[in-house]
Amino acid sequence: MTTSATGSSDTGPLTFPEGFLWGAATAAYQIEGAAADDGRGPSIWDTFSRTPGKVRAGHTGDVACDHYHRRSDDVRLMRDLGLAAYRFSVSWPRIQPDGSGPVNPRGLDFYDRLVDELREAGVTPIVTLYHWDLPQSLEDRGGWIARDTAERFADYAAIMHARLGDRVETWTTLNEPWCSAFLGYGCGIHAPGRAEPELGFTAVHHLLLGHGLAVGALRAGGAAKVGITLNLAPVIGDDPVAVSLVDGLQNRIFLDPVLRGEYPADVVERARRFTDWSFVEDGDLETIGRPIDLLGVNYYTPQTVAARPGEPASPVFPGSEGIAFGGADAPKTAMGWAIQPFGLTDLLVRLSRDYPGTPLVITENGAAFDDEVKDGAVHDPDRVSYLDAHLRAAHAAIEQGADLRGYMVWSLMDNFEWAEGYGKRFGVVHVDYTTQRRTPKDSALWYRDVIRRNGL
Numbered sequence: 152m153t154t155s156a157t158g159s160s161d162t163g164p165l166t167f168p169e170g171f172l173w174g175a176a177t178a179a180y181q182i183e184g185a186a187a188d189d190g191r192g193p194s195i196w197d198t199f200s201r202t203p204g205k206v207r208a209g210h211t212g213d214v215a216c217d218h219y220h221r222r223s224d225d226v227r228l229m230r231d232l233g234l235a236a237y238r239f240s241v242s243w244p245r246i247q248p249d250g251s252g253p254v255n256p257r258g259l260d261f262y263d264r265l266v267d268e269l270r271e272a273g274v275t276p277i278v279t280l281y282h283w284d285l286p287q288s289l290e291d292r293g294g295w296i297a298r299d300t301a302e303r304f305a306d307y308a309a310i311m312h313a314r315l316g317d318r319v320e321t322w323t324t325l326n327e328p329w330c331s332a333f334l335g336y337g338c339g340i341h342a343p344g345r346a347e348p349e350l351g352f353t354a355v356h357h358l359l360l361g362h363g364l365a366v367g368a369l370r371a372g373g374a375a376k377v378g379i380t381l382n383l384a385p386v387i388g389d390d391p392v393a394v395s396l397v398d399g400l401q402n403r404i405f406l407d408p409v410l411r412g413e414y415p416a417d418v419v420e421r422a423r424r425f426t427d428w429s430f431v432e433d434g435d436l437e438t439i440g441r442p443i444d445l446l447g448v449n450y451y452t453p454q455t456v457a458a459r460p461g462e463p464a465s466p467v468f469p470g471s472e473g474i475a476f477g478g479a480d481a482p483k484t485a486m487g488w489a490i491q492p493f494g495l496t497d498l499l500v501r502l503s504r505d506y507p508g509t510p511l512v513i514t515e516n517g518a519a520f521d522d523e524v525k526d527g528a529v530h531d532p533d534r535v536s537y538l539d540a541h542l543r544a545a546h547a548a549i550e551q552g553a554d555l556r557g558y559m560v561w562s563l564m565d566n567f568e569w570a571e572g573y574g575k576r577f578g579v580v581h582v583d584y585t586t587q588r589r590t591p592k593d594s595a596l597w598y599r600d601v602i603r604r605n606g607l
Contacts, residue, residue, distance in 0.1 A: 165542075165606045166605055170556075171605060173557065174277070175561075179245070180215070181562075181568070182216040183245075191242065191258060192244040192249060192250075192288065193286070193288075195287055195290045197287065199344050207572035207573075210574075211567075214584075228580065230273065234602070235274065238279060243285065251303045266318050276319050278321070279324075280323065280325070283335075289303060295335075296336065298357055301360040305367065309372060316374060321375070321445070323377075338466035349426050355404060364438060376445060378443045378445035379447065380446075382450075385494045386398045386401065386453065387454065388456040388457055393458050396468075396474065400418065403415040414431075422469070444509075448498065448502070449514055450495045450516050456474050490537060496547045498548075500548050511555045513557065514559050515562075516558065516561060517560050518537040529592035530592075539597075560579055561577055564578040
């Protein structure tokens with residue numbers, strides 16, 4: 152998909168549709184800490200973060216934001232910021248330390264209390280079942296390369312719904328399977344750290360199979376709303392071959408099987424140099440394509456590509472020889488990501504046009520900047536500007552027909568940023584990792600006002 156610099160440049164007041172859902176998002180391994188408390192088993196990120204050279208400065212999620220012990224204070228913070236919804240993930244190894252078999256009751260109790268406290272605070276809980284922290288014991292048995300992991304994921308989904316389903320309406324199966332597959336198995340920069348391009352495609356399929364099986368398990372339990380969250384990006388470029396290849400590996404390899412029940416033919420063909428797709432069995436695509444009630448969209452920046460003969464393949468996009476990435480002429484975040492809000496407009500409009508009938512929720516959007524506490528406050532005008540521009544871009548998409556129902560800022564608080572450790576801050580709430588003091592940044596107070604007025 153090509154795109155151009157579209158999107159609203161208006162700076163005037165805007166109102167979002169009535170009932171638009173405003174919230175914030177986090178992930179278990181990034182905030183909970185308590186890595187060995189109350190029966191939690193190790194995850195692939197516990198192992199990976201202890202592998203020398205894998206995570207910045209040798210950081211781990213052992214303590215993170217200590218949310219496991221500060222849950223009630225954090226819920227009060229959400230209430231004070233006026234959040235209508237909180238999207239959090241469950242730590243699978245906290246529920247099933249071995250990834251299968253016996254359930255750890257203390258792990259279930261933690262999420263049980265969290266959901267109750269959220270509801271008492273007037274905050275709607277939205278549960279993500281998998282945000283990358285696979286139980287290490289399952290990885291030892293093959294991880295997402297093994298078909299059995301998809302079956303075990305469905306069992307885990309059923310366990311969680313049986314405990315929380317009377318109070319949780321909206322369930323997300325997977326968060327960003329692109330990262331789990333291509334970063335985790337294809338090039339090794341995320342856990343579990345395997346760098347074999349062919350395994351990336353196998354992992355894609357088994358993750359999506361796990362999604363489909365989990366949808367079935369959740370439906371069987373009576374779940375009201377079920378979806379999946381994908382990290383999607385419009386692809387900008389003048390060369391249609393390069394744009395199509397990257398769009399296929401970034402977007403369509405997940406969108407088409409989930410929403411159309413088929414892998415895109417061009418992606419299948421281009422990937423044959425890595426895999427014969429023999430892991431796809433009869434009935435799998437019907438399972439993967441089970442109807443969902445919402446698509447979670449994580450958007451940060453577009454992919455900018457150009458044809459450049461002789462360029463080696465990007466390790467995160469197998470088969471991308473001859474394509475140069477990056478080079479967008481735009482301001483950058485602390486992650487080095489180009490700030491291009493128009494991409495969000497184009498993406499949301501494209502999704503509603505090409506995959507009609509599935510409501511959309513922005514489940515992550517935000518930016519890392521180098522924040523500091525000064526005189527008890529954190530002034531982060533760059534983040535406020537980023538969020539304002541992206542909300543205007545989202546509103547422009549709604550005006551162009553996108554069926555967008557909600558927005559979850561990433562992230563509620565600064566946290567363990569995966570391979571970047573604690574060096575990048577995405578939160579609207581600052582966390583002092585030594586004292587665990589929470590300080591709402593200017594962006595948090597700004598966002599509180601956005602929620603109050605349902606607009607800008």
